[in-house]
Amino acid sequence: MRGGEAAAGPDSVEATGVRRGFFSLLALVSVGFHLWLIFAGLIPNLVSRPLHLMLALPWVFLAAEPRGVFQRWSGRLLCLAGLIACSYIIADLDSLDEQYGSLRGPWQFVLAGVLLVVVLEMARRAIKLALPLVAVIALAYGLFGQHLPGEFGHPGIPANSFLGTLVIAEGGIWGSLTGVSVNVVAVFVILGAFVGAGEGGAGFMALATRLAGRFRAGAAKVSVLSSAFFGSISGSASANVASTGAITLPAMKRLGYPPSFAAAVEAVASSGGQIMPPLMGAGAFIMVELLRLPYTAIMAAAILPALLFFWAAWCGVDRFARAHGLKGLARDALPSRDTLLRTVPFFLVPFGLLLVVLFATGYTPQFAAGLAIFAAAALLITDRSGSVSPGAFLRRFETACVNAAGQIATIAAIILCAGIVIGVLNLTGLGVKVTSVIVGLSGGNLWGALLLTALACLILGMEVPTTAAYVICVSVAGPALQELGLPALQAHLFVFWYALLSTITPPVCGTVFIAAGMAKTPWLPVAGNAMRLGLGLYLVPLAFVANPALIAPDTDLLLALAALLKIGIGLWLISRALIGAGDALWLRLCAFPLGGAVVFAFGIAG
Secondary structure, three states, X not given: OOHHHHOOOHHHHHHHHHHHHHHHHXXXXXXXXXXXXXXXXXXXXXXXXXXHHHHHHXXXXXXXOXXXXXXXXXXXXXXXXXXXXXXXXXXXXXXXXXXXXXXXXXXXXXXXXXXXXXXXXXXXHHHOOHHHHHHXXXXXXXXXXXXXXXXXXXXXXXXXXXXXXXXXXXXXXXXXXXXXXXXXXXXXXXXXXXXXXXXXXXXXXXXXXXXXXXXXXXXXXXXXXXXXXXXXXXXXXXHHHHHHHHHHHHHHHHOOOOHHHHHHHHHHHHHHHHHOOOOOOHHHHHHHHHXXXXXXXXXXHHHHHXXXXXXXXXXXXXXXXXXXXXXXXXXXXXXXXXXXXXXXXXXXXXXXXXXXXXXXXXXXXXXXXXXXXXXXXXHOOEOOOOOEOHHHHHHHHHHHHHHHHHHXXXXXXXXXXXXXXXHHHHHHOHHHHHHHHHHHHOOOOHHHXXXXXXXXXXXXXXXXXXXXXXXXXXXXXXXXXXXXXXXXXXXXXXXXXXXXXXXXXXXOOHHHHHXXXXXXXXXXXXXXXXXXXXXXXXXXXXXXXXXXXXXXXXXXXXXXXXXXXXXXXXXXXXXXXXXXXXXXXXXXXXXHHHHHHHHHOOOOOO
Protein backbone atom coordinates (compact mmCIF):
# COMPACT_ATOMS: atom_id res chain seq x y z
CA MET A 1 0.00 0.00 0.00
CA ARG A 2 1.27 3.45 -0.94
CA GLY A 3 1.84 6.11 1.70
CA GLY A 4 -1.01 8.29 0.43
CA GLU A 5 -3.43 5.39 0.83
CA ALA A 6 -2.17 4.54 4.30
CA ALA A 7 -3.05 8.03 5.47
CA ALA A 8 -6.73 7.23 4.98
CA GLY A 9 -6.82 4.50 7.60
CA PRO A 10 -9.16 4.01 10.59
CA ASP A 11 -7.39 6.62 12.73
CA SER A 12 -7.85 9.22 10.02
CA VAL A 13 -11.52 8.34 9.61
CA GLU A 14 -12.01 8.50 13.37
CA ALA A 15 -10.28 11.91 13.53
CA THR A 16 -12.52 13.18 10.72
CA GLY A 17 -15.59 11.97 12.60
CA VAL A 18 -14.46 13.61 15.84
CA ARG A 19 -13.72 16.85 13.97
CA ARG A 20 -17.15 16.86 12.33
CA GLY A 21 -18.80 16.11 15.64
CA PHE A 22 -16.93 18.97 17.31
CA PHE A 23 -17.98 21.54 14.71
CA SER A 24 -21.56 20.24 14.62
CA LEU A 25 -21.76 20.69 18.39
CA LEU A 26 -20.12 24.12 18.15
CA ALA A 27 -22.61 25.10 15.44
CA LEU A 28 -25.51 24.02 17.64
CA VAL A 29 -24.11 26.07 20.55
CA SER A 30 -23.61 29.12 18.30
CA VAL A 31 -27.13 28.97 16.89
CA GLY A 32 -28.60 28.29 20.34
CA PHE A 33 -26.70 31.18 21.91
CA HIS A 34 -27.82 33.74 19.33
CA LEU A 35 -31.42 32.57 19.53
CA TRP A 36 -31.29 32.60 23.33
CA LEU A 37 -30.23 36.25 23.26
CA ILE A 38 -33.54 37.16 21.59
CA PHE A 39 -35.56 35.99 24.58
CA ALA A 40 -33.02 36.35 27.41
CA GLY A 41 -33.56 40.03 28.15
CA LEU A 42 -30.70 42.43 28.77
CA ILE A 43 -27.25 40.84 28.74
CA PRO A 44 -24.20 43.07 29.37
CA ASN A 45 -22.55 43.99 26.10
CA LEU A 46 -19.13 43.02 27.41
CA VAL A 47 -20.53 39.52 27.96
CA SER A 48 -22.57 38.87 24.82
CA ARG A 49 -20.07 40.43 22.39
CA PRO A 50 -16.95 38.58 23.64
CA LEU A 51 -19.00 35.35 23.63
CA HIS A 52 -19.93 36.11 20.00
CA LEU A 53 -16.23 36.36 19.15
CA MET A 54 -15.42 33.19 21.10
CA LEU A 55 -17.97 31.22 19.09
CA ALA A 56 -16.62 32.63 15.82
CA LEU A 57 -12.89 32.01 16.47
CA PRO A 58 -12.78 28.23 15.80
CA TRP A 59 -14.62 28.59 12.48
CA VAL A 60 -11.97 30.97 11.16
CA PHE A 61 -8.83 29.53 12.75
CA LEU A 62 -9.60 25.81 12.96
CA ALA A 63 -12.34 24.82 10.52
CA ALA A 64 -10.34 25.47 7.33
CA GLU A 65 -7.37 23.47 8.63
CA PRO A 66 -4.70 25.10 6.42
CA ARG A 67 -2.04 22.83 4.91
CA GLY A 68 1.06 24.66 6.10
CA VAL A 69 2.39 23.72 9.54
CA PHE A 70 2.92 27.35 10.52
CA GLN A 71 -0.59 28.35 9.45
CA ARG A 72 -2.11 25.42 11.29
CA TRP A 73 -0.28 25.94 14.58
CA SER A 74 -0.51 29.74 14.49
CA GLY A 75 -4.25 29.38 13.98
CA ARG A 76 -4.54 27.10 16.99
CA LEU A 77 -2.47 29.44 19.17
CA LEU A 78 -4.37 32.54 18.07
CA CYS A 79 -7.70 30.80 18.65
CA LEU A 80 -6.59 29.81 22.17
CA ALA A 81 -5.24 33.31 22.88
CA GLY A 82 -8.49 34.89 21.70
CA LEU A 83 -10.56 32.55 23.86
CA ILE A 84 -8.45 33.39 26.94
CA ALA A 85 -8.62 37.16 26.29
CA CYS A 86 -12.41 37.11 25.79
CA SER A 87 -12.84 34.98 28.92
CA TYR A 88 -10.84 37.53 30.91
CA ILE A 89 -13.06 40.40 29.77
CA ILE A 90 -16.22 38.48 30.71
CA ALA A 91 -14.85 37.36 34.08
CA ASP A 92 -13.44 40.78 35.03
CA LEU A 93 -16.38 42.82 33.71
CA ASP A 94 -17.11 44.75 36.90
CA SER A 95 -13.58 46.04 37.44
CA LEU A 96 -13.18 46.88 33.73
CA ASP A 97 -16.32 49.02 33.91
CA GLU A 98 -14.66 51.10 36.61
CA GLN A 99 -11.62 51.79 34.40
CA TYR A 100 -13.64 53.82 31.86
CA GLY A 101 -11.67 52.48 28.90
CA SER A 102 -8.18 53.05 30.35
CA LEU A 103 -5.70 50.17 30.51
CA ARG A 104 -3.94 49.45 33.79
CA GLY A 105 -0.78 47.44 34.15
CA PRO A 106 1.32 45.47 31.64
CA TRP A 107 -1.09 42.52 31.57
CA GLN A 108 -3.88 44.65 30.12
CA PHE A 109 -1.55 46.03 27.46
CA VAL A 110 -0.75 42.42 26.52
CA LEU A 111 -4.50 41.72 26.47
CA ALA A 112 -5.04 44.67 24.11
CA GLY A 113 -2.27 43.51 21.79
CA VAL A 114 -3.58 39.93 21.74
CA LEU A 115 -7.15 40.95 20.95
CA LEU A 116 -6.13 43.34 18.18
CA VAL A 117 -3.82 40.77 16.56
CA VAL A 118 -6.48 38.06 16.83
CA VAL A 119 -9.15 40.26 15.22
CA LEU A 120 -6.81 41.43 12.45
CA GLU A 121 -5.62 37.91 11.61
CA MET A 122 -9.18 36.61 11.83
CA ALA A 123 -10.24 39.13 9.21
CA ARG A 124 -7.22 38.31 7.03
CA ARG A 125 -8.02 34.62 7.03
CA ALA A 126 -11.72 35.16 6.46
CA ILE A 127 -11.66 37.91 3.82
CA LYS A 128 -8.02 38.41 2.76
CA LEU A 129 -5.69 41.32 3.42
CA ALA A 130 -7.34 44.61 2.43
CA LEU A 131 -9.61 45.28 5.42
CA PRO A 132 -7.07 44.34 8.12
CA LEU A 133 -4.51 46.48 6.28
CA VAL A 134 -6.89 49.45 6.49
CA ALA A 135 -7.34 48.69 10.20
CA VAL A 136 -3.55 48.55 10.76
CA ILE A 137 -3.15 51.92 9.04
CA ALA A 138 -5.94 53.31 11.25
CA LEU A 139 -4.23 51.98 14.38
CA ALA A 140 -0.91 53.50 13.31
CA TYR A 141 -2.65 56.83 12.73
CA GLY A 142 -4.25 56.69 16.17
CA LEU A 143 -0.94 55.93 17.89
CA PHE A 144 1.36 58.22 15.88
CA GLY A 145 -0.91 60.68 14.07
CA GLN A 146 0.15 63.51 16.38
CA HIS A 147 3.44 63.62 14.49
CA LEU A 148 1.74 64.35 11.15
CA PRO A 149 1.98 67.97 10.02
CA GLY A 150 -1.04 69.99 8.94
CA GLU A 151 -4.73 69.50 9.50
CA PHE A 152 -4.62 65.69 9.27
CA GLY A 153 -2.61 65.36 12.46
CA HIS A 154 -4.33 64.98 15.83
CA PRO A 155 -3.39 66.26 19.30
CA GLY A 156 -2.34 62.83 20.52
CA ILE A 157 -4.13 60.26 22.67
CA PRO A 158 -2.47 58.43 25.58
CA ALA A 159 -1.83 54.82 24.56
CA ASN A 160 -3.64 53.42 27.59
CA SER A 161 -6.81 55.38 26.75
CA PHE A 162 -6.57 54.77 23.00
CA LEU A 163 -6.07 51.01 23.25
CA GLY A 164 -8.37 50.65 26.23
CA THR A 165 -11.27 52.27 24.41
CA LEU A 166 -10.78 49.83 21.54
CA VAL A 167 -10.53 46.60 23.58
CA ILE A 168 -12.03 46.91 27.09
CA ALA A 169 -14.78 49.46 26.42
CA GLU A 170 -17.47 49.77 23.76
CA GLY A 171 -15.59 52.11 21.47
CA GLY A 172 -13.90 49.64 19.13
CA ILE A 173 -14.15 45.89 18.67
CA TRP A 174 -16.98 45.71 21.24
CA GLY A 175 -18.80 48.73 19.79
CA SER A 176 -22.29 49.12 18.37
CA LEU A 177 -21.35 47.47 15.07
CA THR A 178 -20.48 44.27 16.92
CA GLY A 179 -23.77 44.62 18.77
CA VAL A 180 -25.58 44.54 15.42
CA SER A 181 -23.64 41.43 14.42
CA VAL A 182 -24.52 39.68 17.70
CA ASN A 183 -28.14 40.67 18.11
CA VAL A 184 -29.52 41.10 14.60
CA VAL A 185 -27.33 39.91 11.74
CA ALA A 186 -26.67 36.51 13.31
CA VAL A 187 -30.39 35.87 13.77
CA PHE A 188 -31.24 36.65 10.15
CA VAL A 189 -28.28 34.56 8.95
CA ILE A 190 -29.72 31.65 10.93
CA LEU A 191 -33.12 32.22 9.30
CA GLY A 192 -31.59 32.13 5.83
CA ALA A 193 -29.67 28.95 6.65
CA PHE A 194 -32.75 27.14 7.94
CA VAL A 195 -34.87 28.15 4.94
CA GLY A 196 -32.09 27.05 2.60
CA ALA A 197 -31.46 23.72 4.35
CA GLY A 198 -34.92 22.41 3.49
CA GLU A 199 -36.96 22.75 0.34
CA GLY A 200 -36.97 26.56 0.49
CA GLY A 201 -34.37 26.85 -2.29
CA ALA A 202 -36.36 24.49 -4.48
CA GLY A 203 -39.44 26.61 -3.81
CA PHE A 204 -37.61 29.77 -4.89
CA MET A 205 -36.44 28.10 -8.08
CA ALA A 206 -39.83 26.58 -8.88
CA LEU A 207 -41.60 29.91 -8.43
CA ALA A 208 -39.01 31.80 -10.49
CA THR A 209 -39.11 29.21 -13.28
CA ARG A 210 -42.89 29.17 -13.33
CA LEU A 211 -43.09 32.97 -13.49
CA ALA A 212 -40.30 33.71 -15.97
CA GLY A 213 -39.30 30.54 -17.78
CA ARG A 214 -41.77 30.82 -20.65
CA PHE A 215 -40.58 34.30 -21.71
CA ARG A 216 -37.87 35.12 -24.23
CA ALA A 217 -34.48 34.11 -22.70
CA GLY A 218 -36.52 32.39 -20.04
CA ALA A 219 -33.58 30.62 -18.37
CA ALA A 220 -31.78 33.96 -17.93
CA LYS A 221 -34.90 35.61 -16.52
CA VAL A 222 -35.27 32.69 -14.14
CA SER A 223 -31.74 33.51 -12.96
CA VAL A 224 -32.77 37.12 -12.35
CA LEU A 225 -35.84 36.18 -10.30
CA SER A 226 -34.31 33.24 -8.43
CA SER A 227 -31.30 35.35 -7.46
CA ALA A 228 -33.62 38.08 -6.20
CA PHE A 229 -35.53 35.54 -4.10
CA PHE A 230 -32.46 33.70 -2.82
CA GLY A 231 -30.43 36.85 -2.30
CA SER A 232 -33.13 38.23 -0.05
CA ILE A 233 -32.34 35.48 2.47
CA SER A 234 -28.60 35.01 1.94
CA GLY A 235 -27.47 38.65 1.77
CA SER A 236 -24.25 37.42 0.12
CA ALA A 237 -23.53 37.95 -3.57
CA SER A 238 -20.89 35.19 -3.64
CA ALA A 239 -23.15 32.65 -1.94
CA ASN A 240 -25.93 33.63 -4.30
CA VAL A 241 -23.81 32.98 -7.40
CA ALA A 242 -22.58 29.66 -6.06
CA SER A 243 -26.05 28.38 -5.14
CA THR A 244 -28.42 29.61 -7.86
CA GLY A 245 -25.64 29.61 -10.48
CA ALA A 246 -25.12 25.87 -9.99
CA ILE A 247 -28.62 25.41 -11.44
CA THR A 248 -29.12 28.34 -13.81
CA LEU A 249 -25.71 28.45 -15.53
CA PRO A 250 -25.79 24.84 -16.85
CA ALA A 251 -29.40 25.39 -17.96
CA MET A 252 -28.50 28.54 -19.92
CA LYS A 253 -25.45 26.93 -21.53
CA ARG A 254 -27.47 23.83 -22.44
CA LEU A 255 -29.98 26.04 -24.25
CA GLY A 256 -27.22 27.64 -26.30
CA TYR A 257 -26.81 30.95 -24.46
CA PRO A 258 -23.36 32.53 -24.93
CA PRO A 259 -21.34 31.61 -21.80
CA SER A 260 -20.21 35.21 -21.23
CA PHE A 261 -23.84 36.35 -21.25
CA ALA A 262 -25.03 33.53 -18.97
CA ALA A 263 -22.30 34.27 -16.42
CA ALA A 264 -22.99 38.02 -16.57
CA VAL A 265 -26.70 37.49 -15.88
CA GLU A 266 -25.94 35.37 -12.82
CA ALA A 267 -23.29 37.81 -11.53
CA VAL A 268 -25.56 40.84 -11.86
CA ALA A 269 -28.67 39.19 -10.44
CA SER A 270 -26.74 37.77 -7.49
CA SER A 271 -25.26 41.18 -6.65
CA GLY A 272 -28.76 42.57 -6.15
CA GLY A 273 -29.56 40.18 -3.33
CA GLN A 274 -27.94 42.46 -0.74
CA ILE A 275 -30.41 45.26 -1.56
CA MET A 276 -33.53 43.07 -1.79
CA PRO A 277 -35.87 43.04 1.22
CA PRO A 278 -36.97 41.40 3.43
CA LEU A 279 -33.51 40.34 4.67
CA MET A 280 -31.01 42.24 2.48
CA GLY A 281 -27.37 42.14 3.61
CA ALA A 282 -25.69 42.73 6.94
CA GLY A 283 -25.28 46.39 5.96
CA ALA A 284 -29.02 46.94 6.24
CA PHE A 285 -29.02 45.98 9.91
CA ILE A 286 -26.03 48.22 10.54
CA MET A 287 -28.01 51.00 8.86
CA VAL A 288 -30.77 50.44 11.40
CA GLU A 289 -28.27 50.92 14.23
CA LEU A 290 -26.57 53.97 12.71
CA LEU A 291 -29.80 55.74 11.76
CA ARG A 292 -31.81 54.61 14.79
CA LEU A 293 -34.73 53.78 12.49
CA PRO A 294 -37.05 50.75 12.63
CA TYR A 295 -36.05 47.95 10.30
CA THR A 296 -39.43 48.23 8.61
CA ALA A 297 -38.54 51.81 7.61
CA ILE A 298 -35.32 50.58 5.95
CA MET A 299 -37.28 47.86 4.16
CA ALA A 300 -39.88 50.34 2.92
CA ALA A 301 -37.18 52.66 1.61
CA ALA A 302 -35.27 49.85 -0.10
CA ILE A 303 -38.03 47.89 -1.81
CA LEU A 304 -38.78 50.10 -4.82
CA PRO A 305 -35.11 50.81 -5.71
CA ALA A 306 -34.45 47.06 -5.46
CA LEU A 307 -37.33 46.33 -7.84
CA LEU A 308 -35.88 48.89 -10.26
CA PHE A 309 -32.51 47.18 -10.13
CA PHE A 310 -34.02 43.84 -11.10
CA TRP A 311 -36.24 45.54 -13.68
CA ALA A 312 -33.13 47.02 -15.31
CA ALA A 313 -31.49 43.57 -15.33
CA TRP A 314 -34.69 42.07 -16.82
CA CYS A 315 -34.76 44.72 -19.56
CA GLY A 316 -31.11 44.09 -20.39
CA VAL A 317 -31.68 40.34 -20.62
CA ASP A 318 -34.68 40.87 -22.87
CA ARG A 319 -32.73 43.17 -25.21
CA PHE A 320 -29.88 40.66 -25.39
CA ALA A 321 -32.36 37.89 -26.14
CA ARG A 322 -33.78 39.89 -29.06
CA ALA A 323 -30.29 40.37 -30.49
CA HIS A 324 -29.31 36.69 -30.19
CA GLY A 325 -32.64 34.97 -30.72
CA LEU A 326 -32.71 33.32 -27.30
CA LYS A 327 -35.89 31.34 -26.68
CA GLY A 328 -37.81 30.61 -23.54
CA LEU A 329 -38.01 27.27 -21.80
CA ALA A 330 -40.15 24.54 -23.29
CA ARG A 331 -43.49 23.99 -21.58
CA ASP A 332 -42.46 20.57 -20.34
CA ALA A 333 -39.36 22.12 -18.71
CA LEU A 334 -41.49 24.30 -16.44
CA PRO A 335 -42.32 22.97 -12.97
CA SER A 336 -45.84 21.67 -12.61
CA ARG A 337 -48.43 23.45 -10.53
CA ASP A 338 -48.29 20.52 -8.12
CA THR A 339 -44.51 20.97 -7.66
CA LEU A 340 -45.04 24.67 -7.07
CA LEU A 341 -47.75 24.12 -4.46
CA ARG A 342 -45.62 21.53 -2.68
CA THR A 343 -42.38 23.56 -2.51
CA VAL A 344 -43.44 27.20 -2.17
CA PRO A 345 -44.74 26.82 1.43
CA PHE A 346 -41.20 25.94 2.56
CA PHE A 347 -40.18 29.58 2.14
CA LEU A 348 -43.60 31.24 2.12
CA VAL A 349 -44.49 30.12 5.66
CA PRO A 350 -41.37 31.47 7.44
CA PHE A 351 -41.22 34.59 5.27
CA GLY A 352 -44.94 35.25 5.69
CA LEU A 353 -44.64 34.86 9.46
CA LEU A 354 -41.62 37.20 9.49
CA LEU A 355 -43.45 39.93 7.57
CA VAL A 356 -46.69 39.60 9.55
CA VAL A 357 -44.88 39.93 12.88
CA LEU A 358 -42.74 42.81 11.54
CA PHE A 359 -45.59 44.89 10.17
CA ALA A 360 -48.61 43.86 12.26
CA THR A 361 -47.08 43.82 15.75
CA GLY A 362 -44.76 45.92 17.84
CA TYR A 363 -42.17 43.17 18.24
CA THR A 364 -38.53 43.63 17.23
CA PRO A 365 -37.09 42.28 13.96
CA GLN A 366 -35.06 39.80 16.01
CA PHE A 367 -38.19 38.41 17.63
CA ALA A 368 -39.95 38.16 14.25
CA ALA A 369 -36.95 36.37 12.78
CA GLY A 370 -36.80 34.04 15.79
CA LEU A 371 -40.41 32.93 15.21
CA ALA A 372 -39.69 32.48 11.50
CA ILE A 373 -36.65 30.33 12.36
CA PHE A 374 -38.78 28.04 14.51
CA ALA A 375 -41.27 27.70 11.63
CA ALA A 376 -38.48 26.96 9.13
CA ALA A 377 -36.93 24.44 11.54
CA ALA A 378 -40.28 22.67 11.98
CA LEU A 379 -40.61 22.32 8.19
CA LEU A 380 -37.26 20.49 8.01
CA ILE A 381 -38.96 17.31 9.20
CA THR A 382 -40.74 16.88 5.85
CA ASP A 383 -40.12 17.42 2.15
CA ARG A 384 -42.15 18.16 -0.96
CA SER A 385 -43.54 14.60 -1.01
CA GLY A 386 -44.98 15.08 2.45
CA SER A 387 -43.01 12.22 3.98
CA VAL A 388 -41.83 12.66 7.57
CA SER A 389 -38.31 11.51 8.43
CA PRO A 390 -36.66 12.19 11.81
CA GLY A 391 -33.29 11.11 10.36
CA ALA A 392 -33.59 13.56 7.46
CA PHE A 393 -34.69 16.25 9.91
CA LEU A 394 -31.51 15.78 11.97
CA ARG A 395 -29.32 15.91 8.86
CA ARG A 396 -31.01 19.08 7.58
CA PHE A 397 -30.91 20.64 11.04
CA GLU A 398 -27.18 19.93 11.32
CA THR A 399 -26.57 21.40 7.86
CA ALA A 400 -28.52 24.54 8.76
CA CYS A 401 -26.61 25.03 12.02
CA VAL A 402 -23.19 24.47 10.43
CA ASN A 403 -23.92 26.83 7.52
CA ALA A 404 -25.31 29.48 9.87
CA ALA A 405 -22.40 29.29 12.32
CA GLY A 406 -19.83 29.55 9.52
CA GLN A 407 -21.56 32.60 8.00
CA ILE A 408 -21.92 34.24 11.42
CA ALA A 409 -18.18 33.82 11.98
CA THR A 410 -17.29 35.36 8.61
CA ILE A 411 -19.54 38.36 9.20
CA ALA A 412 -18.15 38.71 12.74
CA ALA A 413 -14.61 38.81 11.31
CA ILE A 414 -15.63 41.65 8.98
CA ILE A 415 -17.55 43.68 11.53
CA LEU A 416 -15.05 43.33 14.39
CA CYS A 417 -12.24 44.51 12.12
CA ALA A 418 -14.36 47.36 10.77
CA GLY A 419 -15.09 48.27 14.39
CA ILE A 420 -11.39 49.03 14.88
CA VAL A 421 -11.46 51.48 11.96
CA ILE A 422 -14.64 53.19 13.17
CA GLY A 423 -13.26 53.39 16.70
CA VAL A 424 -10.12 55.16 15.47
CA LEU A 425 -12.18 57.55 13.31
CA ASN A 426 -14.27 58.50 16.34
CA LEU A 427 -11.34 58.82 18.76
CA THR A 428 -9.13 60.93 16.49
CA GLY A 429 -11.75 63.02 14.70
CA LEU A 430 -10.36 61.90 11.33
CA GLY A 431 -13.86 61.34 9.97
CA VAL A 432 -14.71 65.02 10.45
CA LYS A 433 -11.54 66.04 8.62
CA VAL A 434 -12.26 63.77 5.66
CA THR A 435 -15.80 65.14 5.57
CA SER A 436 -14.47 68.67 5.25
CA VAL A 437 -12.15 67.57 2.43
CA ILE A 438 -15.05 66.02 0.51
CA VAL A 439 -17.12 69.17 0.91
CA GLY A 440 -14.16 71.29 -0.19
CA LEU A 441 -13.33 69.19 -3.26
CA SER A 442 -16.96 69.18 -4.37
CA GLY A 443 -17.07 72.97 -4.16
CA GLY A 444 -20.14 72.70 -1.96
CA ASN A 445 -22.05 70.97 -4.78
CA LEU A 446 -24.12 67.93 -3.73
CA TRP A 447 -23.76 66.10 -7.06
CA GLY A 448 -20.01 66.58 -7.00
CA ALA A 449 -19.90 65.14 -3.49
CA LEU A 450 -22.05 62.20 -4.61
CA LEU A 451 -19.64 61.38 -7.43
CA LEU A 452 -16.64 61.61 -5.09
CA THR A 453 -18.42 59.33 -2.62
CA ALA A 454 -19.28 56.84 -5.36
CA LEU A 455 -15.64 56.76 -6.45
CA ALA A 456 -14.49 56.24 -2.85
CA CYS A 457 -16.94 53.35 -2.44
CA LEU A 458 -15.70 51.74 -5.65
CA ILE A 459 -12.03 52.03 -4.65
CA LEU A 460 -12.62 50.79 -1.10
CA GLY A 461 -14.89 47.99 -2.27
CA MET A 462 -12.23 46.55 -4.56
CA GLU A 463 -11.00 44.28 -1.77
CA VAL A 464 -13.06 45.18 1.28
CA PRO A 465 -16.43 43.36 1.60
CA THR A 466 -19.58 45.35 0.91
CA THR A 467 -20.55 45.67 4.58
CA ALA A 468 -17.16 47.06 5.60
CA ALA A 469 -17.00 49.36 2.56
CA TYR A 470 -20.43 50.74 3.45
CA VAL A 471 -19.58 51.26 7.14
CA ILE A 472 -16.28 53.02 6.48
CA CYS A 473 -17.53 55.15 3.58
CA VAL A 474 -20.70 56.25 5.33
CA SER A 475 -18.70 57.18 8.43
CA VAL A 476 -16.55 59.64 6.50
CA ALA A 477 -18.73 60.63 3.52
CA GLY A 478 -22.20 60.40 5.09
CA PRO A 479 -21.80 63.56 7.20
CA ALA A 480 -20.51 65.46 4.15
CA LEU A 481 -23.55 64.48 2.08
CA GLN A 482 -25.87 65.43 4.93
CA GLU A 483 -24.05 68.74 5.36
CA LEU A 484 -24.83 69.46 1.70
CA GLY A 485 -28.53 68.84 2.24
CA LEU A 486 -29.05 65.12 1.58
CA PRO A 487 -31.31 63.44 4.18
CA ALA A 488 -29.57 60.83 6.31
CA LEU A 489 -31.56 57.85 4.97
CA GLN A 490 -30.84 58.83 1.37
CA ALA A 491 -27.15 59.26 2.15
CA HIS A 492 -26.89 55.83 3.76
CA LEU A 493 -28.80 54.07 0.98
CA PHE A 494 -26.69 55.83 -1.64
CA VAL A 495 -23.44 54.67 -0.02
CA PHE A 496 -24.83 51.16 0.55
CA TRP A 497 -25.70 50.80 -3.14
CA TYR A 498 -22.39 52.11 -4.38
CA ALA A 499 -20.52 49.83 -1.98
CA LEU A 500 -21.92 47.03 -4.16
CA LEU A 501 -20.34 48.46 -7.33
CA SER A 502 -17.16 46.44 -7.10
CA THR A 503 -19.09 43.16 -7.28
CA ILE A 504 -19.52 43.68 -11.03
CA THR A 505 -17.04 46.47 -11.86
CA PRO A 506 -13.44 45.63 -12.92
CA PRO A 507 -10.75 45.19 -11.85
CA VAL A 508 -12.01 43.13 -8.88
CA CYS A 509 -15.67 42.21 -9.64
CA GLY A 510 -15.90 39.20 -7.32
CA THR A 511 -19.23 37.82 -8.56
CA VAL A 512 -18.01 38.10 -12.15
CA PHE A 513 -14.95 35.97 -11.38
CA ILE A 514 -17.04 33.32 -9.63
CA ALA A 515 -19.68 33.17 -12.37
CA ALA A 516 -17.06 33.16 -15.14
CA GLY A 517 -15.27 30.27 -13.44
CA MET A 518 -18.49 28.29 -13.10
CA ALA A 519 -19.36 28.95 -16.76
CA LYS A 520 -15.76 28.17 -17.88
CA THR A 521 -15.40 31.40 -19.85
CA PRO A 522 -12.93 34.36 -19.72
CA TRP A 523 -13.93 36.92 -17.13
CA LEU A 524 -13.40 40.13 -19.14
CA PRO A 525 -16.31 39.63 -21.59
CA VAL A 526 -18.44 38.63 -18.60
CA ALA A 527 -17.53 41.91 -16.86
CA GLY A 528 -18.43 43.92 -19.98
CA ASN A 529 -21.85 42.30 -20.24
CA ALA A 530 -22.38 42.59 -16.48
CA MET A 531 -21.77 46.34 -16.49
CA ARG A 532 -24.41 46.78 -19.20
CA LEU A 533 -26.91 44.46 -17.57
CA GLY A 534 -26.24 45.97 -14.13
CA LEU A 535 -26.85 49.58 -15.10
CA GLY A 536 -29.41 49.78 -12.30
CA LEU A 537 -26.62 49.45 -9.75
CA TYR A 538 -25.00 52.57 -11.22
CA LEU A 539 -28.08 54.69 -11.91
CA VAL A 540 -30.76 53.84 -9.34
CA PRO A 541 -28.90 55.50 -6.40
CA LEU A 542 -28.60 58.70 -8.42
CA ALA A 543 -32.24 58.32 -9.44
CA PHE A 544 -33.57 58.21 -5.88
CA VAL A 545 -31.51 61.28 -5.01
CA ALA A 546 -33.15 63.10 -7.93
CA ASN A 547 -36.56 61.56 -7.09
CA PRO A 548 -36.76 61.33 -3.28
CA ALA A 549 -40.36 60.07 -3.41
CA LEU A 550 -39.05 56.69 -4.58
CA ILE A 551 -37.76 55.78 -1.10
CA ALA A 552 -40.78 57.12 0.76
CA PRO A 553 -43.66 54.74 -0.13
CA ASP A 554 -44.67 54.65 3.53
CA THR A 555 -45.48 58.38 3.51
CA ASP A 556 -46.92 58.84 0.00
CA LEU A 557 -47.46 55.65 -1.95
CA LEU A 558 -48.88 57.29 -5.07
CA LEU A 559 -45.89 59.59 -5.51
CA ALA A 560 -43.53 56.68 -4.88
CA LEU A 561 -45.27 54.61 -7.56
CA ALA A 562 -45.16 57.56 -9.96
CA ALA A 563 -41.40 57.83 -9.38
CA LEU A 564 -41.09 54.06 -9.88
CA LEU A 565 -42.88 54.25 -13.24
CA LYS A 566 -40.91 57.27 -14.38
CA ILE A 567 -37.50 55.81 -13.50
CA GLY A 568 -38.48 52.41 -14.86
CA ILE A 569 -39.24 53.90 -18.29
CA GLY A 570 -35.95 55.78 -18.23
CA LEU A 571 -33.97 52.63 -17.37
CA TRP A 572 -35.71 50.75 -20.20
CA LEU A 573 -34.67 53.47 -22.66
CA ILE A 574 -31.07 53.48 -21.43
CA SER A 575 -30.95 49.68 -21.60
CA ARG A 576 -32.20 49.90 -25.17
CA ALA A 577 -29.37 52.29 -25.98
CA LEU A 578 -26.67 50.15 -24.36
CA ILE A 579 -27.75 46.75 -25.70
CA GLY A 580 -28.52 46.83 -29.40
CA ALA A 581 -31.07 44.39 -30.79
CA GLY A 582 -31.14 45.39 -34.44
CA ASP A 583 -32.04 49.03 -33.67
CA ALA A 584 -30.61 51.71 -35.91
CA LEU A 585 -27.64 53.59 -34.46
CA TRP A 586 -29.49 56.90 -34.51
CA LEU A 587 -32.31 55.36 -32.46
CA ARG A 588 -29.88 54.09 -29.81
CA LEU A 589 -28.10 57.45 -29.70
CA CYS A 590 -31.44 59.19 -29.09
CA ALA A 591 -32.60 56.64 -26.50
CA PHE A 592 -29.67 57.29 -24.15
CA PRO A 593 -30.15 61.02 -23.48
CA LEU A 594 -33.92 60.60 -23.54
CA GLY A 595 -33.70 57.88 -20.90
CA GLY A 596 -31.41 60.07 -18.79
CA ALA A 597 -33.83 62.96 -19.06
CA VAL A 598 -36.74 60.74 -18.00
CA VAL A 599 -34.83 59.48 -14.95
CA PHE A 600 -33.34 62.75 -13.74
CA ALA A 601 -35.41 65.66 -15.09
CA PHE A 602 -38.43 66.88 -13.15
CA GLY A 603 -37.61 64.89 -10.05
CA ILE A 604 -40.50 63.73 -7.90
CA ALA A 605 -40.05 64.88 -4.31
CA GLY A 606 -41.57 63.04 -1.40
